[in-house]
Each structure stands twice: as structure tokens, then as C-alpha cells.
Amino acid sequence: MKNLRWGIIGTGHIAHSFASDFSHVKSGELRAVASRNKASADQFSAKFDIELSFVDYFSLINSQEVDVIYIATPHVYHYDLTKACILAGKAVLCEKPFTLNEHQSKELYDLAEKHNIFVMEAMWTRFNPVIEQVLEWVEEGEIGTLSSIQANFNFLAPTDPSHRLMNIELGGGALLDIGIYPVFLAQLFFGKPDFIQNQAVIGDTDVDLFEQILLGWENGQLASLEASLISCNPNRAVLSGSNGYIEIDSEWFRAKSCRIVNVDNTEHAIEFDFPGQGYQFEVDEVNRCLEEGLLQSPNYSWKDSLELIATLDEIRQDMGLYYPNEGLPAEEVCDIHDHHHEHGHHKH
Structure with missing residues (x-):
């Protein structure tokens, strides 16, 4: 078995969490890191004992010392960097959202297929043992027929307008950063929704600060979801069925425990003792997947990723929220701008 050599692009908060958890992987080594800031590349490589540090993303992408690249930059750079990795023949794990919109994502997955390169959106929650357990319970009918999902992801974000979450130029806002998780959870169990409604609060910097989303499916399931950068919440998730419910403990997207409560109130809790996040x-x-020669993960496929971003596109279009560097075909941009003027959303 070949020990795969990993490189990380970006040295922000998520890159730190990722590198820190890398010490718990079954195989693979962290070989290189790239940041456009030399001090932060050097600091990061020293902290995590990484041999190579680059001050230019493309030097890492083209390095012969790296097999797989994890992209941890702000959202707006995902498309260009993933594309460069595919063209350089490097496997990619790109932070979510994979790109800003479905149009960009589809282009990259098509390119990956054409060049025979493994690519995956870094929907890390999908691989959490708690989520695996909940999937198993639902598939085995432990709570009867699953009919509804409630999930939130709220936290207090920095209010500095130049911070990536508040900056429209960087693809800021609650939906793509954290709203993606509750929508992912709903689609993991129910697939792409047939009906989408949402209410959003748009802030002074024109990004979404807070939204509540209601998703519906033809065969009678509902999901009630919330994402907020301006309020606190226990961040639990509840899946309700005809014979009981499952509660994923806080914070559900990186939970270490969950419980199943049956209709007669008997409770069965499971705790997972894994290190890190x-x-x-x-x-x-x-x-x-790479050892097995796969181009995509059967557990979180390109189709799963495309269906997720398609739902987020639809929600964002309803909000009238468009990013200046989305690289959409010109006619779609005009449609979105017209739409923006018809729907006044609340200003915060």
C-alpha cells in the first residue's frame, strides 16, 4: 500500500483543524503546505512538522512530492485551485462548498472525469461515526418511517466587514459556510427536495446573516433548517419517525454521541470515543478510494455534491444573493439581478 503524500493549500482555521486531526489517520503523510504569506506557511509547517512549505499555491500543485491536495482557502478560490490540481494530475479534497454554484461544480467534475482524477468535496460530517450510526438506524427502520428532520448550525461570527464571512467578494454569508450542513443532512436522508422555501436576513455587507429554510418532498417529508452568523443555538439535530426519534447531540455536525428514543420513551444512547474533531x-x-482506484467516493459522490449545491443555488437565488465572481454565463447573471430587484429581503 502506497503511503499517499498530502499537501494543504491555505493555513486558516479549518486548515489547522484538518492538520491537527491528520495525526489520527490510518495512512498517508502530511508532506507540504502552501500559503501566500511566507510567515504563516513556515509557522504552519513548523507546528505540524510538515517538510515542505511553499509561498505559492501553484508550486505546491506542481510539486512531485505531493499526491493529494486538500484545499482550505476561502470559497471563491476553490474553483480555480481545484481546476489547477486536476490539470496537474493531483487528487483533490476541496473544502465545502466545493464551488460557489452548480455550474462551476459540474464543470470541475466533468474535467475530473475526463482526466481520470479523484475529486471529493470535503463534507467531513458525512464520515463521522455518529452520522454512520444514524444512517444505519434509519435504514434498519429503528424509528419507523422517517418523516422530518430539524437541524441548525448557528454561531457568532466576527462582525468585521472584511472578514471572509462578511465579505461578498470572498463568497461570504451563512448559507454556503454553515447552512450547507443542515441542507446536507436533509438531503442525505431524503434526496434533493421538491419544494424549497426560505426567509433570510441580509446584512449591511450584502451577505446573508441568518436564514430559516423549509424543504419538502413529494412523498410527504419535511426538513426545517436554520443557519445563523448572529445568534447562538444548541446545534442539535432531530430526526423524527413513526416509531420514535433520533437526536444527534451538540454540535451535531461533529458529534460524538447520539440517542434513539422510541415511542414508549425507552432510550438507547451511543457514544463514540474518537480523538480530535x-x-x-x-x-x-x-x-x-485512491487505493481502490476510484474517481469519486461512493459514500459522498459527485451527484450528492451537485444536488447539494443546486439546492443552495436555488435558496440563494430566492434571497437575491449573487457573488461578483461566480463565473456564471452572462444571461444567468442578468436573471439573478432582475430577481434581486423583485424580492426585497430584510436588511439587518
């Missing part, structure tokens, strides 16, 4: 599981999945 759980980023190691997506690395194990990428390594496994």
Missing part, C-alpha cells in the same frame, strides 16, 4: 475520517475515505 473528526476530520481524519474524510482523509481515510480519500485514501481508501
Whole structure:
């Protein structure tokens, strides 16, 4: 078994969490890091004992010392960097959202297929043992017929207008950064929704600060979801069925415990004792797929990723929220701008 050599592009908060959890992976080594800031590249490589540090993303992408690249930059750079990795023949794990919109994502997955390169969106929550357990319970009918999902992801973000979350130029806002998780959870169990409604609060910097999303499916399931950068919440998730419910403990997207409560109120709780936050599981999945010669993960496929971003596109279009560097075909941009003027959303 070949020990895969990983490189990381970006040295922000998520890159730190990822590198820190990398010490718990089953195989693979962290070989290189790239940041456009030399001090932060050097600091990062020293902290995590990484041999190579680059001050230019493309030097890492073209390095012969790296097999797989994890992209941890702000959203707006995902498309260009993933594209460069594919063209350089490097496997990619790109932070979510994979790109800003479905149009960009589809282009990259088509390119990956054409060049025979493994690519995966870093939906790390999918590989968390708690989520695996909940999937198993639902598939085995432990709570009867699953009919509804409630999930939130709220936290207090920095209010500095230049911070990536508040900056429209960087693809800021709650939906793509954290709203993607509750939508992912709903689609993991129910597939792409047939009906979408949402209410959003748009802030002074024109990004979404807070939204509540209601998703519906033809066969009678509902999901009630919330994402907020301006309020606190226990961040639990509840899946309700005809014979009981499952509660994923806080914070559900990186939970270490969950419980099933039956209709007669008997409770069965499970706790998982894994180290770190759980980023190691997506690395194990990428390594496994590469060892098996797969181009995509059967557990989180290109189709799953495309259906997720398609739903987010629709929600964002309803909000009238468009990013200046989305690289959409010109006619779609005009449609979105017209739409923006018809729908006044609340200003915060």
C-alpha cells in the first residue's frame, strides 16, 4: 500500500483543524503546505512538522512530492485551485462548498472525469461515526418511517466587514459556510427536495446573516433548517419517525454521541470515543478510494455534491444573493439581478 503524500493549500482555521486531526489517520503523510504569506506557511509547517512549505499555491500543485491536495482557502478560490490540481494530475479534497454554484461544480467534475482524477468535496460530517450510526438506524427502520428532520448550525461570527464571512467578494454569508450542513443532512436522508422555501436576513455587507429554510418532498417529508452568523443555538439535530426519534447531540455536525428514543420513551444512547474533531475520517475515505482506484467516493459522490449545491443555488437565488465572481454565463447573471430587484429581503 502506497503511503499517499498530502499537501494543504491555505493555513486558516479549518486548515489547522484538518492538520491537527491528520495525526489520527490510518495512512498517508502530511508532506507540504502552501500559503501566500511566507510567515504563516513556515509557522504552519513548523507546528505540524510538515517538510515542505511553499509561498505559492501553484508550486505546491506542481510539486512531485505531493499526491493529494486538500484545499482550505476561502470559497471563491476553490474553483480555480481545484481546476489547477486536476490539470496537474493531483487528487483533490476541496473544502465545502466545493464551488460557489452548480455550474462551476459540474464543470470541475466533468474535467475530473475526463482526466481520470479523484475529486471529493470535503463534507467531513458525512464520515463521522455518529452520522454512520444514524444512517444505519434509519435504514434498519429503528424509528419507523422517517418523516422530518430539524437541524441548525448557528454561531457568532466576527462582525468585521472584511472578514471572509462578511465579505461578498470572498463568497461570504451563512448559507454556503454553515447552512450547507443542515441542507446536507436533509438531503442525505431524503434526496434533493421538491419544494424549497426560505426567509433570510441580509446584512449591511450584502451577505446573508441568518436564514430559516423549509424543504419538502413529494412523498410527504419535511426538513426545517436554520443557519445563523448572529445568534447562538444548541446545534442539535432531530430526526423524527413513526416509531420514535433520533437526536444527534451538540454540535451535531461533529458529534460524538447520539440517542434513539422510541415511542414508549425507552432510550438507547451511543457514544463514540474518537480523538480530535473528526476530520481524519474524510482523509481515510480519500485514501481508501485512491487505493481502490476510484474517481469519486461512493459514500459522498459527485451527484450528492451537485444536488447539494443546486439546492443552495436555488435558496440563494430566492434571497437575491449573487457573488461578483461566480463565473456564471452572462444571461444567468442578468436573471439573478432582475430577481434581486423583485424580492426585497430584510436588511439587518
